[in-house]
Amino acid sequence: MNVYDIIKRPIVTEKAVGKKEEENTLCFEVVPDANKTQIKAAVEQLFKVKVAEVRTGNQCGKLRRRGRFAGYRKDWKKAYVRLKPGQKMPEYTEV
Numbered sequence: 001m002n003v004y005d006i007i008k009r010p011i012v013t014e015k016a017v018g019k020k021e022e023e024n025t026l027c028f029e030v031v032p033d034a035n036k037t038q039i040k041a042a043v044e045q046l047f048k049v050k051v052a053e054v055r056t057g058n059q060c061g062k063l064r065r066r067g068r069f070a071g072y073r074k075d076w077k078k079a080y081v082r083l084k085p086g087q088k089m090p091e092y093t094e095v
Contacts, residue, residue: 006034006042010092011078020089025082032058032077039079047090053082 008029016027036054043051061073
């Protein structure tokens with residue numbers, strides 16, 4: 001996989017922004033097939049920072065209804081990437 005294929009998008013929610021500011025942690029949606037070492041290498045190469053730890057979690061798709069029609073959203077994978085102390089926190093618009 002290419003580095004740009006592993007990380008799909010940054011997650012910019014209230015919880016993710018709080019972790020970014022307080023815990024020096026970035027949050028991304030990643031490809032479900034990616035493992036922690038691939039995610040770590042991708043973040044280090046894209047943002048030019050040193051990664052201390054990667055935590056991942058699989059998110060199940062929710063049931064969504066449109067009137068009488070029902071379906072599920074896709075399952076996806078979330079990665080929390082903690083940077084080493086002293087690393088500059090990247091902005092997502094710089095990529």
